Amino acid sequence: MAAEQIETVNTGADKAKLAASVLLVIAGIVGFYMLTKQGALAQWGALIAALVASVAIFMSSESGKEFVAFCRDAVREAKKVVWPARKEAMQMTAYVFAFVVVMALFLWLTDKTLEWAIFDLLLGWR
Template sequence: MSAQTETQTSSFDGIKWVVAIALLAAAVVGNYYYGEQVSILYRAIGVVILVAVAGIVAGMTDKGRRFRAFAKESRTEVRRVVWPTRQETTQTTLIILVATAIVSLILWGMDAILVRVVGFFTGLEF
């Protein structure tokens, strides 16, 4: 019995996805088709409504439900994060800038030395 339920759910999900894609296509085509005849305000409202309805239809599918659950869990995890203070962020940024400057100077010096060594061995002056 559960196999039959899963088959019905997946077939309905396919239909829901087709409807959602058709609504999005209608929004794009309608916006293009009525580009000259209808005010941009009405076209924008129509596109927003069609996109919202397509999102609701897609949200009723199995993947849509799983996405909503994932989004809820993600939001919960973001609330648990301990964000650094402004002072910690500034100090870390400065440390990274200084470290980047030091490494770039070291690489520049090594490049200059290697250019001179290769120029010495090949007889080409750079």
Template sequence: MNAKAEAGASGLDTAKLVAAAAIVIAALWGFYFFAEYSLLLRVVVLLALSGGAAAIALTSVPGRQLWRFAIDARMEVRKVVWPTRQETIQTTLIVMVMVLILGILLWLFDMVLMAILRFLTGQGG
């Protein structure tokens, strides 16, 4: 990594993030404070202010790192080889059968242990 990436957030970056958080908090407060106004108007203003706060936050070093991470994650998702419908159904059925078999085995094991415990404690019929 280079020195700029390792340096982290500067004072200006911290101020940007604090300003973005303050805008979001003010937008939420305004959304509920002006409850008598149209819901559509309040949602539009809330979304606009939240978008502005996101734009401010993305201009900081942590914001740019987050954006880079999102782009890289999207690129990795494109590389994934997704299973076909048939493979998904077969795998699901195998899991369901194994859960059923394991449930029956655990139930039988529990019954045997309970019978042994009743025999040892004298509570059996």
């Protein structure tokens, strides 16, 4: 059974939209730092305006449309998840904490036993 190949065709216009989107983000960041003398309102206004314009251009591209479709599918799949009840989640959390405590005690005991066997019995350093 051969795997299906999914090919996307990126047109020049689509690549130009993506490039313009990236350039708008860069321009927004540069504008934020260039407008320090005009005050925080001008800085944040320029940055937010550039980011909004960048997102609008990105969403009009084919990649943006695919991203929106992916997000919709992800939300749809997340709604299908059967989440545990509070009681069940608390019980599982308690089991995990108990296991961690038991494992910590086991590792501590193993470490101390090996320390005693190596340093006291084998090497006689203590």
